[in-house]
Amino acid sequence: MKKWALLASVLALGAMSSASQARDLTITSWGGSYQTAQQDIYFKPFSEKVGKPVLDESWDGGYGVLQAKVKAGAPNWDAVQVEAEELALGCDDGIFEMIDWDKMGGEDAFMPAAVSDCGVGTIVWSLALAYDGSKLSDGPKNWADFWDVKKFPGKRALRKGAKYTLEFALLADGVPADELYDVLSTPEGIDRAFAKLDELKPDLVWWESGAQPLQFLASGEVAMAASYNGRITSINKTEGKNFKIVWPGSIYAVDSWVILKDAENKELAQDFIAFASQPENMAKLPEYIAYGLTNKEASSMVPDEYKADVPTTPENLEEALSLNIDFWIDNSEALNQRFNAWLAQ
Amino acid sequence: MTARLGPHLKASALVLPLVLFLALFFVWPIIAMLKQSVSDPVVHNTLSQTSAIAAQWNGKAPVPAALQDALVADIRATTDRQEMGAVVRRLNSAKSGFRTLMRKTRRAIRKTDGPINLGEVDKRWNEVAWWHTIAQASSPYTDRYLLAALDYGRDKHNQIVALPEDASANRTILARTFVISLSVMLSCLAIGLPFAMVIASTSGWLRNVLLAAVLLPLWTSLLVRTTAWFIILQNNGLINSALQALGITDQPIPLIFERTGVIIAMTHVLLPFMVLPIYSVLLSMPGNLMQAASSLGAHPIVAFLKVMLPLSARGIASGSLLVFMSSIGYYITPALIGGPSDQMISSVIAFYATESANWGMAGALGLVLLSITLLLYVVYGRLSAEKKGVA
Amino acid sequence: MTEQPYIEFRKVSKVFGSLTVVDHLDLTINKGEFVSLLGPSGSGKTTLLMMLAGFEDPTAGDILLGGSVLNRTPPYKRNMGVVFQNYALFPHLSVAENIAFPLKRRGVAKAEIAERVNRVLEMVQLPDQSEKLPSQLSGGQQQRVALARTLVFEPNVVLMDEPLGALDKNLREQMQYDIRRLHRDLGLTIVFVTHDQSEALTMSDRIAVFNHGKIEQIGTPQDIYDRPNTHFVAEFIGETNLIPVKYREGDHSRCSVTTKTGKDLEVTSPVTLFRGTEVLLSLRPEHIELGDSAEGLENAMPARISDVVYQGDHLRADIEVDGTKLVARLGRHLPPHDPGDEVFIGFRPQNARVILP
Numbered sequence A: 001m002k003k004w005a006l007l008a009s010v011l012a013l014g015a016m017s018s019a020s021q022a023r024d025l026t027i028t029s030w031g032g033s034y035q036t037a038q039q040d041i042y043f044k045p046f047s048e049k050v051g052k053p054v055l056d057e058s059w060d061g062g063y064g065v066l067q068a069k070v071k072a073g074a075p076n077w078d079a080v081q082v083e084a085e086e087l088a089l090g091c092d093d094g095i096f097e098m099i100d101w102d103k104m105g106g107e108d109a110f111m112p113a114a115v116s117d118c119g120v121g122t123i124v125w126s127l128a129l130a131y132d133g134s135k136l137s138d139g140p141k142n143w144a145d146f147w148d149v150k151k152f153p154g155k156r157a158l159r160k161g162a163k164y165t166l167e168f169a170l171l172a173d174g175v176p177a178d179e180l181y182d183v184l185s186t187p188e189g190i191d192r193a194f195a196k197l198d199e200l201k202p203d204l205v206w207w208e209s210g211a212q213p214l215q216f217l218a219s220g221e222v223a224m225a226a227s228y229n230g231r232i233t234s235i236n237k238t239e240g241k242n243f244k245i246v247w248p249g250s251i252y253a254v255d256s257w258v259i260l261k262d263a264e265n266k267e268l269a270q271d272f273i274a275f276a277s278q279p280e281n282m283a284k285l286p287e288y289i290a291y292g293l294t295n296k297e298a299s300s301m302v303p304d305e306y307k308a309d310v311p312t313t314p315e316n317l318e319e320a321l322s323l324n325i326d327f328w329i330d331n332s333e334a335l336n337q338r339f340n341a342w343l344a345q
Numbered sequence B: 001m002t003a004r005l006g007p008h009l010k011a012s013a014l015v016l017p018l019v020l021f022l023a024l025f026f027v028w029p030i031i032a033m034l035k036q037s038v039s040d041p042v043v044h045n046t047l048s049q050t051s052a053i054a055a056q057w058n059g060k061a062p063v064p065a066a067l068q069d070a071l072v073a074d075i076r077a078t079t080d081r082q083e084m085g086a087v088v089r090r091l092n093s094a095k096s097g098f099r100t101l102m103r104k105t106r107r108a109i110r111k112t113d114g115p116i117n118l119g120e121v122d123k124r125w126n127e128v129a130w131w132h133t134i135a136q137a138s139s140p141y142t143d144r145y146l147l148a149a150l151d152y153g154r155d156k157h158n159q160i161v162a163l164p165e166d167a168s169a170n171r172t173i174l175a176r177t178f179v180i181s182l183s184v185m186l187s188c189l190a191i192g193l194p195f196a197m198v199i200a201s202t203s204g205w206l207r208n209v210l211l212a213a214v215l216l217p218l219w220t221s222l223l224v225r226t227t228a229w230f231i232i233l234q235n236n237g238l239i240n241s242a243l244q245a246l247g248i249t250d251q252p253i254p255l256i257f258e259r260t261g262v263i264i265a266m267t268h269v270l271l272p273f274m275v276l277p278i279y280s281v282l283l284s285m286p287g288n289l290m291q292a293a294s295s296l297g298a299h300p301i302v303a304f305l306k307v308m309l310p311l312s313a314r315g316i317a318s319g320s321l322l323v324f325m326s327s328i329g330y331y332i333t334p335a336l337i338g339g340p341s342d343q344m345i346s347s348v349i350a351f352y353a354t355e356s357a358n359w360g361m362a363g364a365l366g367l368v369l370l371s372i373t374l375l376l377y378v379v380y381g382r383l384s385a386e387k388k389g390v391a
Numbered sequence C: 001m002t003e004q005p006y007i008e009f010r011k012v013s014k015v016f017g018s019l020t021v022v023d024h025l026d027l028t029i030n031k032g033e034f035v036s037l038l039g040p041s042g043s044g045k046t047t048l049l050m051m052l053a054g055f056e057d058p059t060a061g062d063i064l065l066g067g068s069v070l071n072r073t074p075p076y077k078r079n080m081g082v083v084f085q086n087y088a089l090f091p092h093l094s095v096a097e098n099i100a101f102p103l104k105r106r107g108v109a110k111a112e113i114a115e116r117v118n119r120v121l122e123m124v125q126l127p128d129q130s131e132k133l134p135s136q137l138s139g140g141q142q143q144r145v146a147l148a149r150t151l152v153f154e155p156n157v158v159l160m161d162e163p164l165g166a167l168d169k170n171l172r173e174q175m176q177y178d179i180r181r182l183h184r185d186l187g188l189t190i191v192f193v194t195h196d197q198s199e200a201l202t203m204s205d206r207i208a209v210f211n212h213g214k215i216e217q218i219g220t221p222q223d224i225y226d227r228p229n230t231h232f233v234a235e236f237i238g239e240t241n242l243i244p245v246k247y248r249e250g251d252h253s254r255c256s257v258t259t260k261t262g263k264d265l266e267v268t269s270p271v272t273l274f275r276g277t278e279v280l281l282s283l284r285p286e287h288i289e290l291g292d293s294a295e296g297l298e299n300a301m302p303a304r305i306s307d308v309v310y311q312g313d314h315l316r317a318d319i320e321v322d323g324t325k326l327v328a329r330l331g332r333h334l335p336p337h338d339p340g341d342e343v344f345i346g347f348r349p350q351n352a353r354v355i356l357p
């Protein structure tokens, strides 16, 4: 008799453990101080609200990573924050779930660039020229200065890849912002960008994860770097640095939440994205990190003190430009291939 | 009969897990990689009518109406977005611009059930080059990845031509991969051989300490070790601060983002693979051979050259091979410590796999790397076999 | 002999940490002499040999060769051939190459090398094995190659450290014979380490018995066997009966002692002692004679046989004399005795030797 009781309890335990094996909602973002902020204002409050644990992971981008996860079936991430290009590619490829816009509060509540079939924009961020104000009192003003190694000696750090790099090169070469993508769409324009890069090649250091340019700046390894604007403001705040952002010539883009196709917690992920898109939640972000907000109402709720550091503030937008996603989804592979070949030479 | 078969079967059963393991995690991935690098089924399968007609087409303008209609029909028939996504990816990778073109076209086709003039949807469809790309993609097998892996491609007459130098640098990177691996191997040898001899000649706690000094790096994660080297090698890092404090240099020597730094860090990481095989060969050698040589009149240097070196040859060879083969696949260390001209072939493979999801290209590069490695191994086998024959 | 010693150890000591392995040792060896170093494990034999070969430096004292101090000469300049216990053949070289090794180091011409290698291979009776690798040879063959490699360059001295330890009995005897023959034919000076006493006895001109880093006794095999000076040597070499007795009187070597039961015996002694000194009497088993009566026996004593064991070429008897147990080695031709038989034993005075306990 006892034996049977034991067996039954073992089976019950087994059933319980296999039930609890169901994966918790897993949200993947870009790590660093940004993700720390997200934990405070999105992940933890949402977890408390629904009474379920929420896991978060970080990644460094790469469309192949997402595609491989979806292709293999049962992806182990649910909601992922992606860049605009990954959103467009993935949406074309059908590796993301469709967004239930009614849950999100309607498409009109957001700025137009934040709305897509498969993603909800969550921040506007910039890749901008940054330097250490405590080392350079009269710092660079634009990308032409970035290229000027006589006036500003030292190495420079750029984000590894063709995207942004080619734009910056053309801006440095004097191409006006509004003609940039027209020039870049011609073979001559591409050659021109690479020729400009050739000039600076010996002084360039390439970074792949967002924390690296800050490290390089802090250690004095480089004199200037292209960096995510939000990280610059955070490190100034948390570590008392005096890193400066040069807004003219910065390129901004929207990052969006997507849900991987057939993810186990796709329903809950929709709820999470809706939660993170609510104005009162979103409006807390600039206090932590200086990114622009996509929800119109949230934008209007941001206190004035944070506005100076946010890419979407009109003064900062004045000479900034928007990343052309269509250009990049068409040309990313060919240009990156050429960029890699150029790097390797 | 059964009595004789029994033990045999049991023995086979014992190795079965190993065989299964090898098949599952070694043979199968290689076959999958091979297949990935030559198969190109997406356009053939998804745009099946288009492919059939494209095969008949002589490639001359104007584009046959049947081909255009077939494309429209194929796009209409494909409801699976992932499937169509793969087609678009494949076409855009051969010719930039297909992505926006197809997006526009699909949107137009979705709007109506009637016939569609593609030239009106987007004037690019009037250019024959876009159709050539579809035609070239319509065979289920392709050599384009393998060709591209070696910096070759096909021109519009379908002839194999070298790609322009600034468009593809795989051969350069492959050559560099071998140069770096060779340098790492040699520096591991230069440090590892004397070190192994020192360890073998000691005993007791001293030997344990020395062995631990080699083994310890194996017990820390590669990333941690590489990061540590980053800190040590940077301009205001340990080495440069020390050199400057000692007044040896007044400018920091560039070590980080340089080949030197990569080789130093990789040598450190791979040193155990050189030391351990040599050490084990030395251990299996009688301890008094050097004494014997010197009693026979050999100066210590001669004794080293004539006795120690030939006897450690086996360890040196397997250590070198291990180090060389491992460095060929290195990725993290060159990525973090090296500059752009120190990147090795793995980082290119990683780019295709994780960034652009171009599995064909990743597979083809992997295959090229595997073939060259196997070739080197065969050469090595030949050489060492000949040596034995002479001795 | 008035010959000047060829090898000379003068107050040589070797200390490893706190362990004194060789202790103020004096030893001289003449040219052409075959000297065995015999002693228990750890007594310092190998260390002494290694110092002679130059692999170890003496902590104190001097080693001389032909009258000049060797201490600072590196091993490769000493021209001493060493045959190691494990042969130490170079595994990657063929037999011929192994043997040619010392000749090449001395810049001997190619043709001469070939000739000398062949000659020495004949000498060790391995003429057809020259192309083989050491691993393809038997233990005895490897041993002979090692010997050939040492002999080929005609060294000043040949040092052998238990060279026969790994061989079976027949092969060992064959090799013992070969080495002796070569020693005789070539006039070699050989220092031979062994802890096999019968090997030392059969091969050596002189034997140095080692104990705790010191030489207990050095002498010809006969000296050592028949006239051990110390308790240790008597016990270590061969088998002996040690009988506690009291010294009575004597002059020079001949003397008399008294047993526990008060019987006086005529024996020999290396030294003259005070009357009543307690000493031991060493009596080899084969020197005990047996008789049915005391008649015809020197130092005759009544005894009782407690056991007899057949040993092939001889009989071994346990005998009790006045409550003392002795071992005797008896010829097979003697009339059979059974346990319990009452007999007499005796021995010649020159065969019983007084030693200090």
Ligand SMILES: Nc1ncnc2c1ncn2[C@@H]1O[C@H](COP(=O)(O)OP(=O)(O)OP(=O)(O)O)[C@@H](O)[C@H]1O
Pocket: C016, C019, C021, C039, C040, C041, C042, C043, C044, C045, C046, C047, C048, C195
């Ligand atoms: N290099 C060394 N370091 C420390 N102690 C040593 C060393 N070489 C020898 N000894 C010690 O010296 C002592 C004598 O050693 P040795 O090898 O001379 O003895 P042996 O008489 O040859 O003995 P065996 O018959 O066992 O070969 C031993 O106690 C040994 O442990």
Ligand SMILES: [Mg+2]
Pocket: C045, C046, C047, C161
């Ligand atoms: Mg020894």
